[in-house]
Amino acid sequence: MDARESALLESLHTGVFVNGEWRESSTGARFGVDDPATGQQLTTVADASPEDAMAALDAAAAAQDAWAATAPRVRGEILRTAFEAITARTEDFALLMTIEMGKALPEARGEVAYGAEFLRWFSEEAVRIAGRYQTAPDGKTRFMVLRKPVGPSLLITPWNFPLAMATRKAGAAIAAGCTMVIKPAQLTPLTTLLFTQVMVDAGLPAGVLNVIPTTRAGATTGPLLADPRLRKLSFTGSTEVGVRLLQQAAPNVLRTSMELGGNAPFLVFADADLDAAIEGALAAKLRNIGEACTAANRFYVQREVAGEFSRRLAERFAAKVVGRGTEDGVDVGPLIDERSRDKVHGLVTDAVARGAKVVTGGCAVDGPGWFYCPTVLADVPADATVATEEIFGPVAPIVVFDTEDEAVALANSTPFGLIAYAYTTDLNRALRLPERIESGMLGLNAGVISNPAAPFGGVKQSGLGREGGFEGIDEYLSTMYVGIPSPF
Numbered sequence: 001m002d003a004r005e006s007a008l009l010e011s012l013h014t015g016v017f018v019n020g021e022w023r024e025s026s027t028g029a030r031f032g033v034d035d036p037a038t039g040q041q042l043t044t045v046a047d048a049s050p051e052d053a054m055a056a057l058d059a060a061a062a063a064q065d066a067w068a069a070t071a072p073r074v075r076g077e078i079l080r081t082a083f084e085a086i087t088a089r090t091e092d093f094a095l096l097m098t099i100e101m102g103k104a105l106p107e108a109r110g111e112v113a114y115g116a117e118f119l120r121w122f123s124e125e126a127v128r129i130a131g132r133y134q135t136a137p138d139g140k141t142r143f144m145v146l147r148k149p150v151g152p153s154l155l156i157t158p159w160n161f162p163l164a165m166a167t168r169k170a171g172a173a174i175a176a177g178c179t180m181v182i183k184p185a186q187l188t189p190l191t192t193l194l195f196t197q198v199m200v201d202a203g204l205p206a207g208v209l210n211v212i213p214t215t216r217a218g219a220t221t222g223p224l225l226a227d228p229r230l231r232k233l234s235f236t237g238s239t240e241v242g243v244r245l246l247q248q249a250a251p252n253v254l255r256t257s258m259e260l261g262g263n264a265p266f267l268v269f270a271d272a273d274l275d276a277a278i279e280g281a282l283a284a285k286l287r288n289i290g291e292a293c294t295a296a297n298r299f300y301v302q303r304e305v306a307g308e309f310s311r312r313l314a315e316r317f318a319a320k321v322v323g324r325g326t327e328d329g330v331d332v333g334p335l336i337d338e339r340s341r342d343k344v345h346g347l348v349t350d351a352v353a354r355g356a357k358v359v360t361g362g363c364a365v366d367g368p369g370w371f372y373c374p375t376v377l378a379d380v381p382a383d384a385t386v387a388t389e390e391i392f393g394p395v396a397p398i399v400v401f402d403t404e405d406e407a408v409a410l411a412n413s414t415p416f417g418l419i420a421y422a423y424t425t426d427l428n429r430a431l432r433l434p435e436r437i438e439s440g441m442l443g444l445n446a447g448v449i450s451n452p453a454a455p456f457g458g459v460k461q462s463g464l465g466r467e468g469g470f471e472g473i474d475e476y477l478s479t480m481y482v483g484i485p486s487p488f
């Protein structure tokens with residue numbers, strides 16, 4: 001760890017944040033946060049207990065009415081101030097994300113811009129929460145329709161985008177007038193803690209945003225889900241945990257937003273611009289070390305171009321520099337932990353046993369740290385586990401297809417439906433594919449399409465609801481209809 005990293009870590013608040021105060025956990029326990037590139041502990045963080053979580057909900061519930069009554073412009077200006085502050089501290093946020101999560105610094109800077117932009121976007125949405133006044137069809141009554149904040153919300157975030165997953169939820173909740181309890185991922189809580197301090201400095205009142213880092217996710221959030229004061233759960237993470245949380249949210253009929261796992265197909269038709277498809281494939285696969293819900297998981301390439309596509313993609317993968325994300329020139333950082341690295345290697349080994357060919361990569365890189373080399377697999381059977389499970393690593397399995405019908409059937413042959421990618425220059429095909437592909441998002445001749453101004457989310461087991469875009473704030477608003485007799 002160099003001097004800049006040490007200074008940044010020393011300047012961080014590492015407590016639980018409840019009702020505007022940083023505190024130790026009620027048990028006094030702390031847990032370690034490790035650098036996945038070295039395996040070394042960076043710092044320790046207070047380990048919130050169920051009692052701390054309940055204190056956080058108490059604070060959120062107490063602050064709700066005043067926050068809902070705060071002028072939308074004031075809520076928006078706080079978000080805007082925080083956007084400016086995060087942008088001004090890009091290097092601190094980027095470094096913190098790189099050392100706790102692993103992504104290379106240039107990518108971490110990209111996430112700072114993306115994550116901060118949610119705050120600017122929602123600062124602009126805060127002042128555009130509109131209702132309506134309407135005459136009933138029979139003319140005898142009037143309808144008044146109000147949009148009101150849902151109320152205290154629990155926001156649970158994953159480790160792979162430590163800033164953006166927090167701002168995408170908290171930005172919308174703050175804009176809508178909801179108070180909240182954030183439970184960051186155990187593996188990467190530090191960025192959320194710095195984000196919290198920025199929100200406080202931007203003027204967010206005590207109790208609006210509370211943070212409970214913890215090693216006991218279920219035990220800590222379970223009592224909140226059972227408490228009738230909680231009105232909303234927004235979760236980003238695996239489908240497995242999401243299903244469990246939906247079950248826990250059912251008794252109180254909580255509003256839920258679920259951003260769950262993906263298994264994105266990447267379709268390359270023979271009529272595609274192959275240069276563009278290769279660039280798109282690199283971005284869709286290697287962004288965030290492959291640890292993205294939007295990562296291309298399965299490459300379906302039309303037979304005529306499959307050989308050339310595999311060869312060119314492998315050349316580009318082989319040229320990527322693997323290493324600690326703080327070092328100059330590094331493209332691909334470590335996977336988040338040993339378990340993830342072993343899982344990725346297990347998927348590769350299984351595919352090879354079923355007849356896949358390693359075109360490049362195919363092995364772990366010696367540690368310390370959990371590195372895996374960028375890997376291209378050709379001749380992968382469509383039912384190999386590497387193509388049916390979320391890989392979450394830098395591995396591109398290529399499956400050959402012959403017809404559009406076959407490609408669409410393969411793309412849709414999954415319980416997931418977050419995002420798909422398709423490369424084609426045939427206009428009719430490009431217009432047909434969005435109607436045929438079962439996913440919440442489609443990159444059409446594009447390998448990265450996430451944008452705070454666009455609705456992000458999935459269908460099928462990839463989730464419920466949308467984040468970002470005009471839709472994002474709706475997740476934190478409820479609709480009230482007031483019936484009024486005609487004044488005439």
Ligand code: NAD
Nearest residue numbers: 157158159184185217218221237238241259260261262293
């Ligand atoms: P995860 O499901 O293991 O954990 C997500 C969060 O849930 C973490 O904060 C974790 O501590 C918490 N959690 C785990 N068990 C819990 C429980 N019983 N009760 C309450 N909280 C619990 O997922 P992860 O490994 O952190 O993230 C990777 C997954 O997230 C992948 O499947 C990825 O596709 C998905 N993801 C989806 C999106 C999206 O927008 N759709 C974005 C990023 C990641």
